Amino acid sequence: MTTRAGQPAQETDLINVEELVAAYYEKVPDVTNPDQKVVFGTSGHRGSSFDSAFNETHIAAITQAIVDYRTEQGITGPLFIGKDTHGLSRPAETTALEVLAANNVRALVDEFDDYVPTPALSLAIIVYNATGHDDQADGIVITPSHNPPRDGGFKYNPPHGGPADSDATSWIADRANELIANELRDVKRAEPTAVETYDYRGAYVADLANIIDFDAIRAAGLHIGADPLGGASVNYWKLIAEQYDLDLTVVNPRVDPQWGFMTLDWDEKIRMDPSSPSVMASVLAYQHDYDIVTGNDADADRHGIVTPDGGLMNPNHYLAVAVQYLYTHRPEWREDAAIGKTLVSSTMIDRVAESLGRRLWEVPVGFKWFVPGLIDGSVAFGGEESAGASFLRKDGTSWTTDKDGILLALLASEIRAVTGKSPSALYAELVEQFGDPVYQRVDAVATKAQKAALGKLNGSAISAETLAGDPIIARLSEAPGNGAAVGGVKVVTEKAWFAARPSGTEDVYKIYAESFVGEEHLKQVQAEAKEIVDAALGG
Template identity: 30%
Template sequence: MTPEEWIDHDPDPGTAEELSACAPDELAARFARPLTFGTAGLRGPVRGGPDAMNVAVVARATWAVARVLADRGAAGSTVIVGRDARHGSAIFATVAAEVLAAQGFSVILLPGAVPTPVVAFAVRHTEAAAGIQITASHNPPADNGYKVYFDGGIQIVSPTDRQIETAMAAAPFADRIERTPVEPADAGLIERYITRAAGVRRGAGSVRVALTPLHGVGGAVAVETLHRAGFDQVHTVGAQFAPDPDFPTVAFPNPEEPGATDGLLALAADVHADVAIALDPDADRCAVGIPTASGWRMLSGDETGWLLGDYLLSRTPDPAAAVVASSVVSSRMLAAIAARYGAVHVETLTGFKWLARADAELPSGTLVYAYEEAIGHCVDPAAVRDKDGISAAVLVCDLVAACKDQGLDVPDKLDELARRYGVHEVAAVSRRVADPGEAAALMARLRAEPPTALAGFAATVTDITDALIFTGGDDDTSIRVVVRPSGTEPKLKCYLEIRCAASDDLTSSRTYAAALREQLVASLAHW
């Protein structure tokens, strides 16, 4: 399709006018590479053209999803549509719902802005054929996205994504795609989600909670869910509570970014909280802060993963039938925890589209927990087969309450795990790249000329689908570095883990592991 044809058939006069005003070079750039499916969907800036998020792209993508569903014999089935509060989300969700309705599907358009886990839950709860959530998660304010669920509320994988892209390429002009008005549904599915998420508690007692949704859509749902779970003392960061697509108080709306949780930790200290919770803007991820002897700090995603994995398995009636999963870029401690309880551990490729399928080939086991180091946790796979920051927050608070009941705190629990399974020092280092081509070139160079040593230990390399895994060590020390391109950002990411043998001398083990980490981080600059 030529730029002129696209502009002539753009159903949004605003983006049509914007494209018409572009200089020739800019226009050529916007039509050079259309959006493609990455992490279960599309993600890009809100603006005109096929390389961005706009009404035309959403209409064509939804027409393609409808075509793929129909080809699979699901014509006329139910599809859930939801959205966050980003720029463009309301109109994009409306367009998606209307295109599906015109194609004969029974559409449930969730009312207002909702957390992404609500959509994943709704697909599974209603046995819908698919779900679409308009969201760009923790991307910058200028972005939006289009996330697709099939298969019982699980993010799509290949070949489904490629089939949708193929159908998009054959879609009619956007202004010729039929649309039928859809009235938003009531809040019944949101209510059922809250009830289910509140029910993930295993224990009793209460804790004082500090919480921020980082200007996203999780605030009200999270507070109500925590209240129903028995956590009445929830204090929120007022300046960050209401959804705001400009994310004015943070440089980058991601709890993992430096400075993003400063307001949360200040509130936690002020109210003498027992735990601090930061949700990302679409509330599918959960970062945890804890008080320590030297002040408040945020846990890594791996530390939270160890704690929740151990907590869930310790309260699972039949651990031998349980499956837990972590991604290849996450810590290996969960595997050791699973072995102690007699549970099955599965390591998957990166992303919840794989983690949610970890028990697919294990007929005698059922997934009870999955996590990845990027603060994503799936704590109730029977209801939500995706990462879910709100139900994870409930379980974190439950764990902290259980620790209090035993006269312990979270650092005590982490020490207990370190003594049992060894100190695991984790870190992540990112290198920004201009585009996917630069990331691919760097990966190709590492494949051709892999490093021969890791912090003084001889290194071996394993090449898997989307990553390189470098390992080294001896009987007492294990070093692992995983390198892969980011699926959502222009970055090459390196994930480090140093494991020391189990010992009661945690101070010495941690000092040694931290020194090895610093050596590794310094050497990565030359890779």
């Protein structure tokens, strides 16, 4: 069967933006329907107005719930609010500002009515709270990240600047659903009379000098391409080029809520995931025109790195290179600062950490787990396999506590400038030193009951003694770094590992697996992983 993955989108793939926005205002959700209630995942509430899953009712209720949460927590400072380029983001911002105004919350929107990347908003919160104010700021990012154009997203970042933890999101979601069930009687709304502004772009770009070595990039004369993929970083890249006098071209400055210029993802959907070869097909066309070409998703919290000698880098490969480089080129970082990774990221990072003599801090899936370490400097880098990461400033203080795709894209140019080698070439050197791991994620069908059981599965329920012919040395249901539940299991041998977690959106569970032996060994690991998990789930 032929696939259109990696092919340009056609007219039939595009949404009708007018109908999408009309549905936002016209459709009213039924919160007794699980598909229409407010649910916060790892990155906020997401859904489509077409499905009655992201509508004016939801946003009014969620914003009022955030106001109530702020009151409960004693948060009295400004609330930074920004939106990405999705069609539902501006209507959601309008609704949110009405609720914030009626509740006398001081909301700060972008000074130029520009789009606001997630890292720029995270940075604004952190800088405000670190500069001696008597109150604390927090924020709202209106984005479904890399999701298709039909979706909207709404995310709360508390005073630490990163994604809210499950205690906060559960409280907000429960309160929002209660407000909707009560027909929004306790939701206050008013037309904002005067909304304060903040220069997110100017503040973020100026501050980049404290974390990236632009002198080295400029001195090396690198020819750089950046593709915002129609997302919020579009004007940021233009200002970065101007402010730091770089030979940097925004290869695609278009913004279109239909994303009609995109190439289709693996499932033939329009999706802005810069780690996907199918999505990045149009960016790969520039592979040999630049020393480094990068991509970002719609809110710029993810990165994709393209090199002339390696093409699009696997996110795990780039994370390993970034760790190797940063921990040998940031002399002011604490000597005991750990390397943070999610437990489904590559073991190559473990081997790099061991060679550097650095502690590895392995946490469950979700960037929120890195927040405490990135704030106090005990973790200098936090990264996850889905192409999201952030790290500390040169002086070892906090940068962002949310993922920063712009930063990781710029780091690729710094690495190329300082080492004289592309990140792809540096990964090849790591392979020579540590071996060549093969990594893949696949899905396995599961009922809702099986998914619930997997989410609570204890490692001790795994009875298997071997995996793909090797003794099992660990059965984890808690992350080694912080002891938090992983919401699934990870099984480890000396040569391979797999992790199984239930999907939050589909009736499947995800099997992440890696082998340092090769492709055939990986297939064996994946096959046995399914047998081991199914046996533990009683079927």
